[in-house]
Amino acid sequence: MSITVDVGGSVKGPEVASTHRDVAEPSIAESLQALRKEAGGVTYAEIATRISRLRAERSGGAGGVGGAGFEVSRSTVYDAFRPGRTRLNPDLVVDIVLSLGVDLETAEGWRERCTTARPAVPRPSSRSTSSDSTTKADPAAAPRPASTERAGSVWSGRQRLLLIAATLLAALGVNLVGGELVIWLELPLFLDMIGTAVVAIALGPWYAVAVAIVTQFAAVPLHGNSEGLPFIPVAIVGALIWGYGARRGNLARSLPRFLLLSVVVALACTIVAVPITAAVFEGYSSHVAANSLTDRFQSVGENLVVAVASSNLTASVFDKLIAGFVGLAVGVPLRSRFATRPAAPLAIP
Known part of the structure; x- marks a missing residue:
């Protein structure tokens, strides 16, 4: 039985881990950083404010002008840009790129990247099942999907x-x-x-x-x-x-x-x-x-x-x-x- 350790350090069983997809985060993090730079180096706090406002507007303005009830913390946004993450929330990534000026159709492409980009986990053989279950897959050896290998290149x-x-x-x-x-x-x-x-x-x-x-x-x-x-x-x-x-x-x-x-x-x-x-x-x-x-x-x-x-x-x-x-x-x-x-x-x- 595989056990997943969340970013915050809590241990989750297989029934929780199965609801998440592991993301080949370094590629997406680099793309987000490049997009943030092209948008003028928007601060993480400003991105969080824009997302809160966006979510309030999407719900019909129930959260008010300031986005009360839909607040996204600066630390949550910062974590999405941090290399080394093993998981990402696709909805959060979509809202981040929308707040940085990407149109809705392109933003859905980012969602596709989040839900399909996964580091490959080696399939254990019958001889080494017990030993491989305690070994983590090597991220460097994991093939990346073709749709994310070169994505994120920006204009010079x-x-x-x-x-x-x-x-x-x-x-x-x-x-x-x-x-x-x-x-x-x-x-x-x-x-x-x-x-x-x-x-x-x-x-x-x-x-x-x-x-x-x-x-x-x-x-x-x-x-x-x-x-x-x-x-x-x-x-x-x-x-x-x-x-x-x-x-x-x-x-x-x-x-x-x-x-x-x-x-x-x-x-x-x-x-x-x-x-x-x-x-x-x-x-x-x-x-x-x-x-x-x-x-x-x-x-x-x-x-x-x-x-x-x-x-x-x-x-x-x-x-x-x-x-x-x-x-x-x-x-x-x-x-x-x-x-x-x-x-x-x-x-x-």
């Missing part, structure tokens, strides 16, 4: 820098092209924040703010005027709400949630844009279609401010829904790529 510093630069430049180009299309085709949209939405999800709110600001300055020579510069606060507000909503609020984990977040972005941008449009441009901007909507609302008796707000909100809702959909479709895969780059594909159930 130079690779990550190049990928970030390429993403920012591509997002800037998308914003500029979208803004020009609106003017050329006289569309009742803006289309100058699609790249901002992508960057907000893939890299975070402040990267998105940088893209939003540079977009407005880069559009000056294209338009031949500086009419877009007063609207920089509008672009900043959208970048921050998208970024924090997606990364801190986990609202990028489903299409309905993120599209709802995009509607909030549209409303916030309108609140900021209307006073600028009314005060600086007397209600009219370089967007011909938006100006036409303003005229229509004024023709039914609305005053200038209300007409500007109505036309801007109408255009902004459709505009931000389009930008949000593209941002979710492109930003989530990019975020996963930034988080970790396995050398061999994980087995996703």
Whole structure:
């Protein structure tokens, strides 16, 4: 009869040990450490806080904002990163990688690693059954599953820098092209924040703010005027709400949630844009279609401010829904790529 000694030192019989799977921990611990480093060296205490919040949200918020009732201790998180563990809780590992920015689909791959990666225990022969029962299997001689042998390789510093630069430049180009299309085709949209939405999800709110600001300055020579510069606060507000909503609020984990977040972005941008449009441009901007909507609302008796707000909100809702959909479709895969780059594909159930 085999007896398992738990990490805490308690002895458990076979009926308890059979409910756990021994994990080839050094490989997973190294992968977790690499992921933590790529996420900016997040402290174990911060990871524990994020997991507590995540579990509270998953249960419908019953634990409150601070995650009361769902707390995970710092020591529990630290143990998951410590080499030499003989066991790991797959649910804990999944929550750890989610808290470090990995998307849900990739996180399930980590669960698969935890439940399938086991050090091989040599099968005792009939001659040495009694002696082998008191001998531990040699971890160094245990073959590792193919799905975990090379998993956990991450982007080097130079690779990550190049990928970030390429993403920012591509997002800037998308914003500029979208803004020009609106003017050329006289569309009742803006289309100058699609790249901002992508960057907000893939890299975070402040990267998105940088893209939003540079977009407005880069559009000056294209338009031949500086009419877009007063609207920089509008672009900043959208970048921050998208970024924090997606990364801190986990609202990028489903299409309905993120599209709802995009509607909030549209409303916030309108609140900021209307006073600028009314005060600086007397209600009219370089967007011909938006100006036409303003005229229509004024023709039914609305005053200038209300007409500007109505036309801007109408255009902004459709505009931000389009930008949000593209941002979710492109930003989530990019975020996963930034988080970790396995050398061999994980087995996703």
